[in-house]
Amino acid sequence: MLYQVTDWDDAYANGPHIPGAEAYPPRWQAEAAAFRAATRHEALGEGHLFRPDGEAAGLMVFIHGGYWMKFSPADFSHLAAGAVARGWAVAMPAYRLAPDASISQITRQVAQGVTEAAGRISGPIALTGHSAGGHLAARMICDDGTLPDEVATRVTACVPISGLGDLRPLLRTAINDTLHLDPQEAAAESPALLSPRQKIPVTAWVGGMERPEFIRQSRLLADIWAGLGAPTDLIVDPGRHHFDVVEGLCDPDSALIRQLLA
Template sequence: MLYQVTDWDDAYANGLHIPRGDDFPAQWEAAATTFRATARREDLGRGDLFLPDTTPKGLAVFIHGGFWMKTSPATWSHLAAGPLAQGWAVAMPAYTLAPKARISQMTREIAAAISLAAERIPGPLAITGHSAGGHLAARMICDDSTLPDTVAARVACCLPISPLSDLRPMMRTAMNDTLAIDGAEAAAESPALLTPRPDIPVTAWVGAMERPEFIRQARLLADIWAGLGAATDCVIEPGLHHFDIIDALTRPDSPLTRTLLA
């Protein structure tokens, strides 16, 4: 069957295609507020570092989405619950949003925040993120010194959720009036156009009910990086869409959480 996108804005419009999609932001905020009320939390400069009750087994990193233009770590705090229950510390870094920053600056800010958190928490690193955060999660393990070698050597897993791995389609959307991605930045900041560091397992994770473009982008990352020698997988989870695919991170025994921490 032929696949062709004729409306690029609709291709990446999640809320319009999810029943009661407008209800999700309030649900996330409420869950995050409840979680933060009792969590052990340290300031990460910009963002949060959540700590388990015992000595951390390692450091999990969650990078938030919002098409690089919206939300903050505080909206997603509850997603630390699953890794925390497994005994891992969880860093949720912030980054400057567009139009105040270009995506290349966001990449540098996230790398710096992960390096800071890694100084506080020893052991393995597991990096994940959702949507635009999935892009940044994958971007962290590209073989271009984005992360310092000593930090990258500790990365045991990269799990981009619904990642935007090729930025070139974003240039065709109205969002680019704010993002200002050009050809040079797309080439330099698209994980699918870059080489991954060796020996880091990568699992792209996406919901089967997501917009076709998000499924294509997830497959693209796994397929291209497999061709460059990385150990990759692409999980297309049945029945889930862009707004509920991340809920599994709240559960310590979910396949998503177990894969991240494996």
């Protein structure tokens, strides 16, 4: 079946295609605030580091989305619940939003946050993120020195959720009025156009009810990185859309948490 995008703005617009989309951000903020009030945590720059009771089994990193230009770690604190319940610490690094920062600058800021958290928590590191954060999670394990070797060698899993592996289509959207990507930076910051570090299991996770471009992007990353020698998988989560596909991170027994922390 022929697939062709004729409206690039609509192809990357999630809210208009999700019933009740406007209710999700305030719900996230309320659940995040309640989780912070009940969970031991400390500052990680402008972000947060959540700790379990007792010694941490490892470090999970969650990187928030919002097309690199919206939200903050404080909007998603509750997504640490599943990993904390399993005895893991959870880092949620902050980054300066576009247009005040370019995507290449955001990549470096997130890498600094991951490195700082890794210095506080020993053991394995599991990387994940949602949407733009999924892009950044994959970007952390590109074999270009983004993460220091001593941090990257501890990474046991990378699960980009609804991530963007190829940024070049965004050049055709109004989103780029804020991102200010040019073709060179779009290519240089696209994980699908870079080589992954070897031996790190990568699972591209995406909702089955998401926009076709997000499913294509997830499949693209898994397929290309498999061809470059990385152990990869693609999970299309049935019945999930772009805003609820992350909810498995709240549940310590979910398939998403098991894939990330196994």
